[in-house]
Amino acid sequence: MCAIFGIIGEYDEQQAKYALSRLAHRGPDHCGIEQNRQLFFAHQRLSITDAHARAHQPLQHEKILLSFNGEIYNFQELREELDFDFDFKTQSDSEVIIAAYLKWGVDFVKHLRGMFAIALLDGKKLYLFRDRLGKKPLFYMQTKEAFIFASEIKGLTPFLAKKAMNNDALLSYLSFLAPTPPHTFYKGIQKLAAGEYLRHENGKITTKRYYDLLNTQPSRITDKEEALKKLEKLLKESIDLRLRSEAPMAALLSGGIDSAAINYYAKEQEKNLQTYTLGYKEFAKYDERNNAAKSAQLLGIDNRTVEIDQNSFIQATEQVFASLDEPLNDPAAVPLYLLFDAIKDDGYKVVMSGEGSDELFLGYRQYFEYLDIENAKNLMHKNWLKKYFRSNFSKNREWEWYKRVFDETLLFRTSGDKFTDLQKNLLLRRNVRDNESLQYLSPYRQRFENSAHTDESIWYSYIDINLFQAEHFLTKLDRVSMAHAIESRTPFLDHKLAELVFSIDPVLRYKEGKTKALLKELLANKLPNEILTRKKKGFSNPYMEYLINSGKISLIQEVNQQTGMFKKDELELYLKSASQGSFKQHIWGLYVLSHWIQRELL
Template sequence: MCGIFGILGPYSPEHARSAFATLAHRGRDNSSIIEEPELFLAHHRLAITDTHARAHQPMRRGNLLLSFNGEIYNHRQLRSVLKNAVWQTESDAEVILAAYATWGIDCVQHFDGMFAFALLDGDKLYLVRDRFGEKSLFYHLTPQGIVFASELKAVKPFLASVRLNEDALHSYLSFLAPTPPHTFYQGIEKLASGEWLCYQRGQLTRQRYYQPLACPASAINDATTALSLIEQQLHDSLRSRLDTQAPVAALLSGGLDSAMLCAIAAEQGKKLPTFTLGYQGYGRDDERTNAKITATELGLEHHEVVIGRDDFAEQLDHVLTALDEPLNDPAALPLYMLMQHIAEQGFKVVLSGEGSDELFLGYRQYFECLDIEQLAQLKHKNWLKNYFHAHFSMHKEWEWYKRVFDNTLLFRTSGEKFTDLQQNRLLRQNIRDNASLRFLAPYRAIFEHSAHQHPAQWYSFIDLQLFVGEHFLTKLDRVSMAHTLEARAPFLNHNLADLVLSVDPLLRIGKGESKALLKQIARRYLSEPIIARKKKGFAYPYLDWLLTTSGLELIESVNAKTGLFNEEALAQCLDMGRKGKIKQHIWGLYVLCHWLKREML
């Protein structure tokens, strides 16, 4: 895992080197720079595959130049296919160059991995992001060229001024993170997952090369076949992600996803050391007891990391600064501290369970929405429609029913937080009902033109694209790489995703039990008490602790200077927060105001 940075066009060497230095945390094993007229390409390396100096980057082969962040898990298999290549290293970076020389930019179709890379072919620059967005890539177009980097902090210095992107603000309030291509900085954009762009002589071309719904619909309608194929693919995904000489650990909660990863790894002969978080004085919120039971059952070396209110207060600014822009995920802070502890123990790689809930329908909200969708079939629903319009409520459940009776889109990601109507009340600007649908429109068009029509397919698809791709994975990358630690997510294997989404949705839903297919497979590896545990989520007393750090006062003071929020509506929100309600809404406002104070006030 690494940090990449580059400029095409005129540049100041001192300015470029200073910006590149802001990414040093992403790779402390080596830093290399290529400086040529109109070209600055640089790379911070965390050496995992071929740690020898011969594999340092940027890597040049003939007319091709590469700076690559991530892992190509099938690089060894590709070497056997690329028979005309002359190999000088054992690195996966060299495989990218050889694959591009053979297949052009279509080489991305051959990669199983997580990656963001910049590849220069003469005057053509390709910027590429992996299929699910595990690695980010940001860019800024200038009158003379383009600047790009793994994190926003390295691109920001090239802006003439810092200005708020209103589209990022609204998509953040709606869906926890800015939707592509938006960032909070006007002038900086990001690639979407499964997308590449080409910059040549001032012209920009973008193309989506992967989307999960390209797989056939309901191609697998036999449960025995589905279970066998999924289990095999899970094994293949784990095997490839454990194929490394670097020391590997695993995150372990009390839930099924991380337990399954550890169980399959153990069956493959790799008993991974595991790490779990606990919270001082808030035992009801942590999963140490359940995680310990799982680790004991699997015979794993287990570690517990306990944090308290003082740790929260001490690290809060560091974490929000590391994220670069607002991200509404309170789990970022404890996960940041857990990653720090894992890195200090000498690990370079850690496994995480992102993607399982979305693939295997692990959220209760999916099943609630499937039930509510049925109301659209009512022949006589005008009375109910009028009733809901006449009895306004700020509760999300009211919004769900209203949408069904209005014949508009019900499910808008599991991360939907501030609805359009809530934003209209809160912000000092008019937000029309359903305004946020513009951020979902490109994804909805893909769904409607696909062979997949069942609502459950839409739930998985949009959550993989936004809830996972822009929310969970952004958090995972920033908090792990802040400590030069590579996080791998075995459930986010495109072969596995294509397979699961090809299963008849009725088999995926089963009898309305979350993760029905995964639980059936799990019975070969885990005891029933572990499988039957109620999903708890990553809960901790963040609002209690935020209230002790003058967090709400920060929101009020920023609003006094910016006038962003309606004072009465904001006061009502904060009053609810003081009573322990709408916790993540309050966290989202705090994170936003922290960024506004840091960047614009």
């Protein structure tokens, strides 16, 4: 796990090295630079595989230069396949990438199984790749003098002539918790989407999608027993691959089935991972310590709890927001940052985490609510209802859901669907048309409608994996873990496992009307029933109580007085609802946004 950074074109060496130094937290073990008059190609290394100096990057082979962030879990198998064509000098997965590129060209990426952001320079051609499901980030910008890329935005902002907000990033952030690709909050800086690669040659930039989950054949598996057998094989294989590490490894543990499953299979491989759980000093109702302790006891593993309070939460926000670079509406980022702080202190460099299970196996109750409401599209006589919902506005999300159905527009717009377009129109001092936010989803929806898949539950999983996961949860996980030089691994987000789920008759996922039905049945003879039937809690935390009690919530009003971005009366209604427990994540999103505006623009 590392940071990649590079400049093609004219540059100031001192400025380039300063920008690179801002990424040092991602790879504190070694800094490597290859440079000439028109090239600055660099790497910050976190040593996980082949820690020897021979594997330091940038890695060079003839006219090829490589800077790579991530893990290729099948590199040993690829190495055996490529051994006859390439003279390997290291034991690293990085060198396998070069060998694979020499054999297969840009299609080499299709042979990789893992998480990665790759910069590969072949003579005058530069290729940038982001992994299939978006686990690793990759940002880029083009100035008059040069093309620049980096693993985090903070590596690019020194090259901005002026900091200005990208309006598309703002609007997509308010709608979906994070800016949608290619947008970032900084005008002039863009990001690759999951499954995309970029080619830069002679000043020309082209981007192309090399991977899409929708290319799977729908309903290839219709028998539940066959589905369960294949799912178990691939889930076990995915976890086993990610247990390979030369560095100390730990795992997160909640009271739920995802982390329990990971630790169960790890123990099967005789890997008793140290696990970690968060607790909150003043607010036991958010705590998962008791459930995690019971899970640890039932699984026979060791669990350490980390307790935080209001002071530690508030004090950490500055560091967390700096790590994230731009607004991300996920209040769990702060406690997760503090949890990784404790994991780092204990000497661990790799952590297993359960992201992706909910999106693949329909783990959110609201998926079933959406599936039910979809049926309202079939009402023969709905004109009266259509007129009623149009003329009786409500901020409640259920009102918005039914309005969309009766308007015959897209119902499901990610599990991170927060500010609706009508809510934004009321709040912002600008006109926002209803359904304007669909422009940020349209490339994904068009691909879905052009695919062989027709079941809307597949759309739910597809858009959530591409946006709710890749740009929201995985962004949070990458930044807060890498801020502590810790590599996070997510076995549920193995692309082969995801493809298998997409090839199963989707009805098998939801016909019983219960969340994660397939996964729970798969684990029925492995995990205790107490874990399998436990009510889902999620990574909830008392962020709004902390924000109100500390008085920090007033920052939203202070920044609005300076910018005039929001209508004062409407903003006050949202803030008033905070103490009543309504629209909490909406308000957190405004707080994070206000903090960024104050830090970067005022």
